[in-house]
Amino acid sequence: MTKPRSRRGGGRPTIADVARKAGVGAITVSRALREPGRVSQDLRRQIQAAVDELGYVPDPNARALASARADVFGVLVPSLTNNVFAEVVRGIYDSLSDSPFRIQLGNTHYSGLEEERLLQVFAPQRPAALIVAGIDQTPLSRKLLETAGCPVVQVMETGPDPVDMMVGFSHFDGGRTATEHLIEKGYRRIGFIGARMDPRSQRRLAGYRAAMEAAGLFDPRLITTTPVPSSVTLGRELFRDALAKMPTLDGVFCNNDDIALGVLFECHRASIDVPKLIGIVGFNDLDMMHVSFPSITSVRTHRYEIGTRSVAMALAAIAGNPPERRIVDLGFELMQRESTAR
Template sequence: MKKTGRRNSGRPTITDVARLAGVAAITVSRALRDPSLVSVELRRQIEAAVAELGYEPNVNARALASSRADVIAVLVPSLTNIVFADFISGVYKALRGNPLQIQIGNTHYSPREEERLVAMFLGQRPSGLIVSGIDQSKATLKRLQTAGCPVVQVMEYADEPVDMLVGFSHFEGGKAATRHLVEAGYRRIGFIGARMDPRSQRRLAGYRLALEEAGLFDPALVVTTPTPSSVPLGGELLCQAMAKTPALDAVFCNNDDLALGVLFEAQRQAIRVPQALGICGFNDLDLMGVAHPRLTSVRTPRFETGHRAVQMVLRRLQGGAEEARCVDLGFQLQVRDSTMRDAP
């Protein structure tokens, strides 16, 4: 008996449910969002009507009317990079059982794309926003500051986040890995890096500092490329590094893909690992612990970061006690065969 609305979508609306249950639309709305606001009797009638009609709320109408979408927007620079996939797993885990949805945006490592996505996502008035890194453009930062929702920067550590932050220090990670190589007795320690996004740059800076402290730094030891990282690329970069520095006796790889490629290439050239070449990766994917030889790496809290970031958003939404705005989850150097030069 509705107004034959020429435009209506054919799908049952909250009004249809209300009519069937013999209540007002607003009561249905309340029953769906917070059942405690509605008497048990009506609640049951409404639930029955919802089931009978197969009613599904229109999220767009809901978001428009309440100017609040039940969505947490998550911006990552890449989805093929397992680091961010693991991070997103943590996000999903923390959100399980929660009616909030996840909206993933892929910036492809482009600040401009990031700016566009932040503008677009904030236009949807999400319940929370999680962005990767701390190197947003000025325009993006301005938008984040006036986001009107909790904002978490992740996968880095810094003292002055836009709002909240959870991650670890890539600089310290790079430094720790490199110091370990120095202590293991290596002297011509190369750096192999791909893509060289801001996080890679900070790992490189940590590497550099550690080598300078030991009086071992030499620019010729650093081989980088803007190309995205991959296992084959690790082998290629090792060849380049050895061409530049034949005496190379160890490499700190920007990530585990490269480290694995380095290992394969070393095996191909019959270079003995760890005796003639030490290899250290970054992230500590689970394959590092079972490679042959087992590969040293820096374990990073990817999953935990996603999990914690969501928890921080949720706590803020629930108006709970303010916890620390900056959380450093740290990292852990996993020393394995590939850098145990003096092992039996």
């Protein structure tokens, strides 16, 4: 004599309960919720009333199973704590907060293998879209993306061969622009300091090198890098290494702002005048760069916009309107500040 419906789970109302209460078929309730335009206004109102009264919320799992399509955006980033990716992710969340889509976030830890593993976990869920950081997927990852059967957006960088869509900017150009700025300002022995040399860092380094070579200033001993994850502490240490190796150093292009801040602090500590003796350029333009003393020149990137834009493109593609430009370059801006103003 127990209610048949309560066999498992709780007694949460189902679509059938709503249908009964509204005096319609279950499928009509389903339609009223998903494609209101296809249900007459009268029924729509009745159904809405029943939904409200019962507090009905569709079960996303049942929906995904029946429609072979989950309302999920899969998002893969290499780090959760790196401010750069956190901003991108924030843009994605904000853009999706009013939509029916949920987000499945994966942390690849800068590992191609981990990315493959996560993609293999995400794919079976038949996500509505996939957003992945970077353009250097392994062959398997690339294949998984291509066969995922949903819009795919590669973010952070632009490159020649998108899986589907791309939103980002050229790290090579960013690195070159930063370096050219130092050269223009009269710095000559310009070092490159970088940690966690991921593919984007490598391309910024390549941009640095191109600028230095074009000016006839390149010297491999000016480059100081490490695979260790980036931090302000590390910036300080690498700068000390660089200076020990190359005492005539008069400028540094830092792979990111954490490093740049570490360099600045070390200059303070060692009483090295910035920008007189050493010019400093960072990358990303975190909030603190314009507040520090001296303020630090940096390459501003549009991280939040990368997130919002990638969602907009994916949403358009889902709606059947794939954007005509599959590659969106959001560019960057060189923010000139006191650290290079001599």
